Amino acid sequence: MDENSDPRVRTWAPACRAIALLLGPYAEVVLHDPVTDRILAVWNPMTSRGPGDPSLLGELDTLDPTAQDVFGPYEKLLADGRRLSSVSAVLRDEDDKASAVLCVNLDRTPLEQAAAVLSAFGAPSAPRPEPLFEQDWSERVQHIVGAYVRECGRPVERLTRQDRLAVLARLEEAKVFAVRRAAPVVAGTLRVSRSTLYGLLAELRASSAKDQTS
Amino acid sequence: MDENSDPRVRTWAPACRAIALLLGPYAEVVLHDPVTDRILAVWNPMTSRGPGDPSLLGELDTLDPTAQDVFGPYEKLLADGRRLSSVSAVLRDEDDKASAVLCVNLDRTPLEQAAAVLSAFGAPSAPRPEPLFEQDWSERVQHIVGAYVRECGRPVERLTRQDRLAVLARLEEAKVFAVRRAAPVVAGTLRVSRSTLYGLLAELRASSAKDQTS
DNA sequence: TCCAGGCTGGACTAAACGTCCAGAGGTCGA
DNA sequence: TCGACCTCTGGACGTTTAGTCCAGCCTGGA
Incomplete structure (x- = not known):
């Protein structure tokens, strides 16, 4: 200029x-x-x-x-x-x-990213003795989603499609979808309809299958 | 001013x-x-x-x-x-x-404080939430059943009705039936038909519900 | 032999899973 | 502003899995 x-x-x-x-x-x-x-x-x-x-x-x-x-x-x-x-x-x-x-x-x-990390770091304060088994698997969903949200500093509502795919990859890896009734809960947590959830999952699984064969 | x-x-x-x-x-x-x-x-x-x-x-x-x-x-x-x-x-x-x-x-x-927290946070490489759901939950079933069999010294085929109820109680407490496709697997492991499995489960749940109210 | 209790396969209903689609909204370039 | 395009959405639908029910079959004991 x-x-x-x-x-x-x-x-x-x-x-x-x-x-x-x-x-x-x-x-x-x-x-x-x-x-x-x-x-x-x-x-x-x-x-x-x-x-x-x-x-x-x-x-x-x-x-x-x-x-x-x-x-x-x-x-x-x-x-x-x-x-x-x-x-x-x-x-x-x-x-x-x-x-x-x-x-x-x-x-x-x-x-906001820095602040999110700071508040997340300060808040829990209870070093919860890790239960041998997760009584409430939905808590694990919250945990995984929450961790991602903190990482990228955007609230759940403003996650992009790519973000959601990434979160789903983590949930998938944690075998969350092997438990009954998981899909609707995850959809709700991600603020997305059940349809969209399955759509994203299909996309995710297709691409990871492609990775396998290549 | x-x-x-x-x-x-x-x-x-x-x-x-x-x-x-x-x-x-x-x-x-x-x-x-x-x-x-x-x-x-x-x-x-x-x-x-x-x-x-x-x-x-x-x-x-x-x-x-x-x-x-x-x-x-x-x-x-x-x-x-x-x-x-x-x-x-x-x-x-x-x-x-x-x-x-x-x-x-x-x-x-x-x-600088925020940056310090961030770098400290990144370093330990977040102790990834352990697989509370084992990749292979059926392994857990084997484990629970095997432990019981060892306790009473009878092979699976010779377990009494009461034994099976006891094993199922443990499996139930381990939330095994919250995972998809668990029932047939458990039935097979217990050498029992699917029908019997559900019968035992119903009995178990009825009595534990009674315990609740008493 | 007969009976009682338990197991079994199979039929059946219910619930959860997963797919598909038309319509609503939002984005972007013409 | 318009239309092409994309994504999300709710709902309809078919499939799979979860549970229930029952008639028949074994088995052990009287």
Whole structure:
């Protein structure tokens, strides 16, 4: 991006670059033009948006000098499921006229992953003496699913198809489906219909069978 | 802090407040005056420094417009041992004259703690939940039946009705019948027909249900 | 011999398993 | 905005496994 193409960009670029640098690869910094409602510049872009693309900032009131000029942090959702924390600031020139809008989008995923591990680590605190046999096999299902969710930092509802396949592979390996009534329980735990469960299982078994023969 | 006391503060305050808000309690945002080398304003102060205090920024070259205008991230150490990641940006007005210096100090302690937990967590290679369901549960059946046979010194074919009831009680307690296809296997092992097996089981369950209520 | 109790195969119902499909919703590129 | 495409879903359906039931068969004891 050409930081000298617009006086506003020249003015604000150092601050934007500084934030982008500080927050490493996990934050996107965007400078918007409130008049044309288009993007002036982007640092660390997280999507394919670039200068000139529409801003989609309609909700911010940039005209009233007495209005709020810092918004957020509020939550945004990216198409791939990543959750962002966003803040916006209305940047004014010496006449108090809004000259630009600064947005910082921080990817919370790595933080959530760390937090999930931390809380999971702290919570149990009961080193439960491993029972010789699992009385309640459904607990084992919960355990396997929970471990996966903690690993990838996404709640069950937002697992991708691939995630679910991976979880099923683990459950399959644990012979969970050798016990009666397991399928409906697993489907419920995975927040998926029984049909889908069997569909995923078929896919999984087909591909693992292919692995065998190759 | 009075955000209107200085035109530079008025100009930059929204951006500073936005950063301070986004990074929660772990980041301090400081706006310095490069001319007097004093602090103009602080958001989320991590020490007792305030406006008017000396900046101690001597090393930054703010006079040469062609010089680098973003510094860091570099490491700082607080008196109490906390480690900070810091970035600085030289903010220029429309004449390219340095009007302020922005510093963001991020406390790395919580991140390092999380990282330490993560690496410690990854190291021991999670003691994979042992196969509580043996790959071959029928082995367990053999084991339980064999143990009983050894106890009473009679081969399987010569077990009495009471013996079989006792064995079934143990198998039942081991949740053997919760696994699919268990009944025929047990019947075969006990040298008994499927019908008899279910008959014995019914008898067993009836009497144990009676025990419950008595 | 006859009887009583237990075992057996087989018939049958119930429940769980697994498959299939049409429709609803969501995504993405034109 | 539209349509092609993909995935999930609930429900229908056929199959397998789980349980029940029963008439007939053995066996041991009176």
